[in-house]
Amino acid sequence: MFPARVKAVLGPTNTGKTHLAITRMLAHASGIIGFPLRLLARENYDRMVAVKGPRHVALITGEEKIIPAEAKWFACTVEAMPLDRRTEFVAVDEIQLCADPDRGHVFTDRLLNARGLVETMFLGAETIRPLLQRLVPQAEIETRPRLSELSYAGPAKLTRLPPRSAVVAFSAGEVYAIAEAIRRRRGGCAVVMGRLSPRTRNAQVALYQNREVDFLVATDAIGMGLNMDVDHVAFANLQKFDGHRPRILTPQEAAQIAGRAGRGMRDGSFGVTADCPPLPDEMVAKIEGHQFEALMTLAWRNSALDMTSIDALLDSLGAPPPRPGLSKGNDATDHITLATLSRDVEVRKLAQGRARLRLLWDACQIPDFRKLSDDSHTRFCARVFTHLAKEGHLPGDWVAGQIAQCANTEGDLDTLMARLSAIRVWTYVAARADWMRDALRFQNEARAAEDAVSDALHERLTARFVDRRAAHLIRRLDDTAEELLSAVTRQGEVVVEGHPVGHVTGFMFEPDAAAGNGEERKLVLRAARRALQSEMPKRVTEIETASDDAFALTPSHRITWNGAEVARLRPGPTPDKPLVEALDSDFLDGAQKERIRARLATWLEAMIKREFAALDTVEAKAAEDGALRGPAFRLREFLGLVPGGTEGEVNPELRQKLKGIGIRAGRFALYLPEVLKPRPMALRAQFWALKAECDVPSVPGGGLVSVPPPEGWPEGFAETMGWVTAGPVLLRLDVAERVAGELGHLTRRAPAMLPPDVASRLGVKADILPAVLQTLGFRLLPAEALAEDAFGPPGPAMVSARREERGPRHRPGEHRGDRRPHGGDRRPERGPRPPRDAAAAAGEAPAEGAESAAPTEGGEAAGPRPERGPRREGQRPPRGPRPQGGEREARGDGPPRGDRRDGPPRGDRRDGPPRGDRRDGPPRGDRRDGPPRGDRRDGPPRGDRRGRDDRGQEPRSFSFDSGPAKGKGPDPDSPFAVLARLKLGKD
Numbered sequence: 004m005f006p007a008r009v010k011a012v013l014g015p016t017n018t019g020k021t022h023l024a025i026t027r028m029l030a031h032a033s034g035i036i037g038f039p040l041r042l043l044a045r046e047n048y049d050r051m052v053a054v055k056g057p058r059h060v061a062l063i064t065g066e067e068k069i070i071p072a073e074a075k076w077f078a079c080t081v082e083a084m085p086l087d088r089r090t091e092f093v094a095v096d097e098i099q100l101c102a103d104p105d106r107g108h109v110f111t112d113r114l115l116n117a118r119g120l121v122e123t124m125f126l127g128a129e130t131i132r133p134l135l136q137r138l139v140p141q142a143e144i145e146t147r148p149r150l151s152e153l154s155y156a157g158p159a160k161l162t163r164l165p166p167r168s169a170v171v172a173f174s175a176g177e178v179y180a181i182a183e184a185i186r187r188r189r190g191g192c193a194v195v196m197g198r199l200s201p202r203t204r205n206a207q208v209a210l211y212q213n214r215e216v217d218f219l220v221a222t223d224a225i226g227m228g229l230n231m232d233v234d235h236v237a238f239a240n241l242q243k244f245d246g247h248r249p250r251i252l253t254p255q256e257a258a259q260i261a262g263r264a265g266r267g268m269r270d271g272s273f274g275v276t277a278d279c280p281p282l283p284d285e286m287v288a289k290i291e292g293h294q295f296e297a298l299m300t301l302a303w304r305n306s307a308l309d310m311t312s313i314d315a316l317l318d319s320l321g322a323p324p325p326r327p328g329l330s331k332g333n334d335a336t337d338h339i340t341l342a343t344l345s346r347d348v349e350v351r352k353l354a355q356g357r358a359r360l361r362l363l364w365d366a367c368q369i370p371d372f373r374k375l376s377d378d379s380h381t382r383f384c385a386r387v388f389t390h391l392a393k394e395g396h397l398p399g400d401w402v403a404g405q406i407a408q409c410a411n412t413e414g415d416l417d418t419l420m421a422r423l424s425a426i427r428v429w430t431y432v433a434a435r436a437d438w439m440r441d442a443l444r445f446q447n448e449a450r451a452a453e454d455a456v457s458d459a460l461h462e463r464l465t466a467r468f469v470d471r472r473a474a475h476l477i478r479r480l481d482d483t484a485e486e487l488l489s490a491v492t493r494q495g496e497v498v499v500e501g502h503p504v505g506h507v508t509g510f511m512f513e514p515d516a517a518a519g520n521g522e523e524r525k526l527v528l529r530a531a532r533r534a535l536q537s538e539m540p541k542r543v544t545e546i547e548t549a550s551d552d553a554f555a556l557t558p559s560h561r562i563t564w565n566g567a568e569v570a571r572l573r574p575g576p577t578p579d580k581p582l583v584e585a586l587d588s589d590f591l592d593g594a595q596k597e598r599i600r601a602r603l604a605t606w607l608e609a610m611i612k613r614e615f616a617a618l619d620t621v622e623a624k625a626a627e628d629g630a631l632r633g634p635a636f637r638l639r640e641f642l643g644l645v646p647g648g649t650e651g652e653v654n655p656e657l658r659q660k661l662k663g664i665g666i667r668a669g670r671f672a673l674y675l676p677e678v679l680k681p682r683p684m685a686l687r688a689q690f691w692a693l694k695a696e697c698d699v700p701s702v703p704g705g706g707l708v709s710v711p712p713p714e715g716w717p718e719g720f721a722e723t724m725g726w727v728t729a730g731p732v733l734l735r736l737d738v739a740e741r742v743a744g745e746l747g748h749l750t751r752r753a754p755a756m757l758p759p760d761v762a763s764r765l766g767v768k769a770d771i772l773p774a775v776l777q778t779l780g781f782r783l784l785p786a787e788a789l790a791e792d793a794f795g796p797p798g799p800a801m802v803s804a805r806r807e808e809r810g811p812r813h814r815p816g817e818h819r820g821d822r823r824p825h826g827g828d829r830r831p832e833r834g835p836r837p838p839r840d841a842a843a844a845a846g847e848a849p850a851e852g853a854e855s856a857a858p859t860e861g862g863e864a865a866g867p868r869p870e871r872g873p874r875r876e877g878q879r880p881p882r883g884p885r886p887q888g889g890e891r892e893a894r895g896d897g898p899p900r901g902d903r904r905d906g907p908p909r910g911d912r913r914d915g916p917p918r919g920d921r922r923d924g925p926p927r928g929d930r931r932d933g934p935p936r937g938d939r940r941d942g943p944p945r946g947d948r949r950g951r952d953d954r955g956q957e958p959r960s961f962s963f964d965s966g967p968a969k970g971k972g973p974d975p976d977s978p979f980a981v982l983a984r985l986k987l988g989k990d
Contacts, residue, residue: 007122008121008122010124010145011124011127012126012147013129013131014149015153015293017266017271018147020147024036029054031121033075034077034094035084035088036094037080037096038078039096039227041066042197042199044064044080045064045201048069059071059073059074065080065082067434068446081113084117086117091119092119092121092122093123093124094126095125096127097110097127098125098127098135099130103332107301111301115139128255128295129293130295134298138328150267151267153261154273155273155274155282156273159274159276161181161184164237170237171226171236175420178196182194182467182468185218186469190216192211193464194207195222198424199460202457203464207464215471223243225260226263227259234272235264236264236271237274238257238276241280241282254289258290261273300328301329303324304338310360310364313345336371337367337368340384341364344384363388367384372425399441406445409456410456427453429452430446430453433445433449491535495508504531507538508567509563510542510567510585510588511588512531514531539588539590543595549602556689559699569586570586578694579639583600618638622636628660631657634653634668637673638673643683644673647673649669653668661673670743671727679735688702691723700715702724707735708734709735709765727739729765729775729779730775732771751804754784754802756800776802783801783802
């Protein structure tokens with residue numbers, strides 16, 4: 004009989020080593036081949052079944068056992084190889100893993116002890132050659148060259164990776180992040196990790212192999228012989244965690260992974276992507292030349308175990324290597340678990356005898372797929388051993404409950420991944436038929452649970468990382484030069500090859516969010532352009548024939564067409580002539596943009612002409628009078644409202660003329676009442692914000708008289724929009740002008756009763772009315788300030804003009820008729836005269852009969868007031884309650900009688916100025932332009948007794964003038980004069 008042949012086939016990836024071994028095994032009557040991964044064992048099992056049929060091929064892994072009765076050829080993981088079964092052929096793939104410190108002892112054991120009856124074959128890298136020759140001197144070594152060339156392509160962004168690329172990362176987090184980025188930019192990818200079940204992994208690989216996606220994101224699991232159509236391998240990182248510490252990949256490890264690129268005779272390339280730095284030149288040279296340092300030692304662990312006791316078993320596991328070239332690797336999980344359980348008293352008590360100790364060792368060898376980094380796996384092994392030692396089998400209810408719990412398919416990717424790891428543990432346990440009473444049932448339940456979770460995980464991975472529509476579209480754009488079928492629906496949706504790729508809004512195309520940015524967006528635009536080439540000319544024609552109602556302005560100065568932005572406004576040479584600019588679009592040429600601009604400019608011009616028609620009317624009327632042209636021109640510049648008072652600029656005669664053509668020259672602005680309507684005001688706000696280069700502030704709705712100052716209004720916006728700042732509120736200009744004019748007319752000579760409807764007309768509450776009137780130029784004299792004497796309870800509130808802020812009525816010694824009504828020189832403002840004493844400060848009227856001594860501007864008491872001249876027949880004091888003595892300056896600082904800047908004439912009190920320049924006053928008999936009867940210093944006719952008090956006396960207004968009026972003086976019989984004299988007598 005011939006001796007068994009031992010052969011080693013060494014070489015880099017893509018040399019056909021695995022294919023050679025399977026072919027040789029199937030040529031024998033029986034055989035076993037061991038693979039480093041369950042995934043790889045499953046893949047080659049399927050290939051063997053395709054050749055020999057399922058009746059003769061078996062699969063043995065830790066979690067899965069398919070062993071037909073007539074099985075002759077076995078595909079296994081290296082740990083699960085049934086060495087007690089004698090076969091003609093034995094092979095071990097990736098034999099260089101003997102040097103792995105964690106799993107290497109298993110591969111070394113197979114290298115030293117696994118032999119076929121006829122032929123033994125070891126497949127791996129050249130790096131193991133020296134040690135293999137030393138440890139297995141009888142082995143024949145064959146070197147096979149790589150079938151294709153492998154070259155370095157350098158760094159590349161994810162968006163620049165060529166199709167059929169695999170991106171390699173070394174953690175689940177990195178894999179997910181890169182897969183998400185590829186989905187956004189390139190349409191999607193498949194995901195392969197060592198933690199996946201074969202079912203999930205095969206489903207993901209099928210996505211890639213069937214070209215549903217062009218990219219694969221994987222861990223270094225693909226480096227262990229998984230055969231796929233990969234043209235380029237890109238490293239996203241060069242550092243991995245090996246279970247103990249992070250470390251840099253060795254050149255041999257990098258070559259093992261990069262070697263997945265290229266298949267058969269097709270060349271491949273490798274490089275880096277994402278944030279990975281470029282590969283060092285030395286590493287690149289080694290990978291391209293397949294030249295690596297030889298292995299110095301192989302990991303070894305004693306396989307001749309002493310089962311006499313736990314301590315003897317531990318000692319045999321820790322035995323030193325028997326020969327040079329072998330070294331003790333890291334303690335495996337089963338060794339660590341056994342050492343921990345050896346300290347448990349109950350476990351030691353149960354583990355008596357070889358059979359029990361063997362049972363304990365088998366329980367400790369349950370794989371820790373969950374890797375929770377706690378003692379949960381140790382406790383689980385202890386529980387399994389306890390049940391087996393005491394009962395001889397695992398409780399069916401416990402096993403069924405645990406498997407059912409793992410079969411839950413709800414949860415995210417991480418939850419399903421953890422659940423899949425847990426079910427793999429139970430799949431391993433259920434595969435031990437000697438541990439179960441109904442092993443077949445639990446194996447089927449565990450396999451069904453694993454399949455359910457695997458399918459759910461595949462669906463989650465696909466839903467999250469694959470966009471079949473985008474992937475198909477991008478592939479079609481890359482692979483064909485034919486014109487793609489494309490169209491635009493009535494709703495504006497762009498469809499290419501049956502896939503929605505975006506939406507047309509106006510003349511802008513918005514790709515789907517799934518298109519992302521960068522290269523994929525360009526590809527989608529390229530596809531959509533073909534559909535939009537015929538759509539855009541139709542839309543240009545539609546906008547030219549659209550009605551004006553289809554257009555609108557936005558706060559950001561955009562013009563919309565049926566709700567879609569199509570143009571923007573730019574500041575023009577004048578506020579009422581802004582420029583229109585069509586928005587840029589990749590689908591419009593210059594001529595089409597000009598057609599759009601011309602149509603929108605026509606619409607905007609018509610709208611301005613319609614909303615500001617009053618300006619055209621005013622300008623036409625002002626052309627006949629040179630004095631009116633200036634104000635009309637200013638109104639055109641300010642679109643109908645020029646903020647700022649006109650008292651010093653417009654005389655009564657010009658004010659009357661302006662009013663005649665519809666212009667109001669008021670206290671707070673020069674304006675046209677028509678521009679205060681909502682639509683013109685909104686358009687003025689638009690143009691003001693356009694010039695200020697900001698978004699249009701919100702304008703209060705129509706009908707509001709007063710509003711709180713809105714937040715965010717730019718400085719100057721309120722005044723320009725026709726709102727007068729009045730203390731804590733803003734008042735509408737026309738209302739403020741009307742009310743201020745009427746109050747000015749009432750208080751032109753002396754304080755007057757406050758009309759009861761002022762607060763409601765101003766739209767404010769009573770508690771803020773004093774502050775509002777203060778800012779409008781008036782003071783509210785509350786009822787408490789009036790004397791409570793023989794006249795009875797306090798009278799109604801009075802109001803007076805704030806003369807101290809407006810300047811004196813005339814200079815001392817100047818005749819009233821000589822004053823300039825508008826714009827003349829004015830005396831410096833004079834502050835209010837302080838009360839002479841506490842009584843005056845409190846607003847008390849002097850006692851009747853007392854001498855009157857009013858303080859001067861400097862605060863010194865003035866002499867007694869001059870005697871009032873004799874009352875003419877038919878005269879009497881003005882009606883209304885008499886103001887306190889401390890308010891005399893209100894009368895003295897007011898404007899001249901004939902200059903009624905504080906209010907309109909009685910017949911027209913809303914907006915206009917007085918009918919003429921009545922500095923010297925009209926004839927007494929002409930009362931149409933004069934003050935109300937009850938507000939005459941000369942008093943009403945004697946026969947009019949309305950307003951007398953309960954004593955039959957007339958209440959009188961009382962105030963100080965800037966100087967004695969002609970022929971008049973204080974009334975010595977006045978009750979206030981009597982009170983003043985009594986007060987002086989007491990002092």
